[in-house]
Amino acid sequence: VEPISLGLALAGVLTGYIYPRLYCLFTECCDQKRSLSREALQKDLDSKLFGQHLAKKVILNAVFGFISNPKPKKPLTLSLHGWTGTGKNFVSKIIAENIYEGGLNSDYVHLFVATLHFPHVSNITLYKDQLQLWIRGNVSACARSIFIFDEMDKMHAGLIDAIKPFLDYYDHVDGVSYQKAIFIFLSNAGAERITDVALDFWRNGKQREEIKLKDMEPALSVSAFNNKNSGFWHSSLIDRNLIDYFVPFLPLEYKHLKMCIRVEMQSRGFEIDEDIVTKVADEMTFFPKEERVFSDKGCKTVFTKLDYYYDD
Ligand SMILES: Nc1ncnc2c1ncn2[C@@H]1O[C@H](COP(=O)(O)OP(=O)(O)OP(=O)(O)O)[C@@H](O)[C@H]1O
Structure with a gap:
């Protein structure tokens, strides 16, 4: 193979294959071949x-x-x-x-x-x-x-x-x-x-x-x-x-709210305090009125309610 062709081929590999991969190591790329795990x-x-x-x-x-x-x-x-x-x-x-x-x-x-x-x-x-x-x-x-x-x-x-x-x-x-x-x-x-x-x-x-x-x-x-x-x-x-x-x-139940509250406590860097978890979950409203099975706001407002217990 003559040197010029070899050089061109190498340059082609560099720009077409290696460079995009290197580039994508440092910045986000639209990689259509990326395999989802x-x-x-x-x-x-x-x-x-x-x-x-x-x-x-x-x-x-x-x-x-x-x-x-x-x-x-x-x-x-x-x-x-x-x-x-x-x-x-x-x-x-x-x-x-x-x-x-x-x-x-x-x-x-x-x-x-x-x-x-x-x-x-x-x-x-x-x-x-x-x-x-x-x-x-x-x-x-x-x-x-x-x-x-x-x-x-x-x-x-x-x-x-x-x-x-x-x-x-x-x-x-x-x-x-x-x-x-x-x-x-x-x-x-x-x-x-x-x-x-x-x-x-x-x-x-x-x-x-x-x-x-x-x-x-x-x-x-x-x-x-x-x-x-x-x-x-x-x-x-x-x-x-x-x-x-x-x-x-599916609508979320009391136990799921507690799970959401625990996750939020952890993500804020607090130890899980089951007392507070129960208090916050108890503040939520549930339906149907008599049976109180499902949270009417799902997990949506548990996070703001948690603020009340960690305001200092
Ligand atoms: N099933 C769940 N498991 C874990 N966390 C949840 C779940 N549902 C809600 N959350 C928590 O509550 C937050 C609010 O929920 P999300 O915004 O996904 O609700 P939504 O179903 O999209 O509500 P809407 O119909 O009002 O838009 C989420 O960011 C997540 O932290």
Whole structure:
């Protein structure tokens, strides 16, 4: 081999292979080949997410299966449903952290909150254009982009329709492939029905861990979203089978609140004080009124209540 060709070949290897890897050691990269560790995701879910055996199982299999597939036919679309404060945002954060080191702060993870980012119905046309441009631009820059839409039930139907083309089984839309992207939709739609199922189990003396996904099917069916209290029926996402997984989040019980409080105490650097744990958990409100089984704010406000005990 003559020296010039050898030099060029070496330079090619350096710039094409070694340099990007070196570069990515020091800064975050959109590495579409990065393998997600199933064990690490499972460990995170098992140790951090309380009382959500169904969500854990679906998310682990869905996310791992998708990332391991070199040629997915469509982007992964997860729709997380359940009562407030039960871990929907929290799990999105766990997924993001397992795919990108920066988690929610990564350049490749984008969070939209309906009431914050799209507040005015009169601006829908503008929002639609902006959102489509934003998604297109980001997926062009990084195929493995993650988009999280919070408060999906408050999102205008027009906006949901605007993202529909990106979720479908197209190889390319205007030259961009969306098949490696991940879309996560969060909403409280279906929460009452999910709670009814959980309450039935509780009343019948059964463990919540005995609840199977098929028990939740009626709660997460098209008809369940087809009512005036949930915004999801607006869109044809469900009709057109664009959602891959409906993930139910069960309402949290007293014991789960205690687990959340302990985690928070530890993260603030305090020893776990069971007295305080019980006091804070006792301050929370539960429903139904007579049986007081489920926390009506989930784990959401336990942290501020804890401040009261550590104010000096
Ligand atoms: N199942 C859970 N396991 C462990 N921690 C939880 C769980 N649910 C909630 N938390 C804690 O409570 C915080 C608030 O929960 P999160 O924001 O995930 O609720 P949400 O289901 O998204 O609520 P909303 O529907 O109101 O947006 C989380 O950041 C987490 O610290």
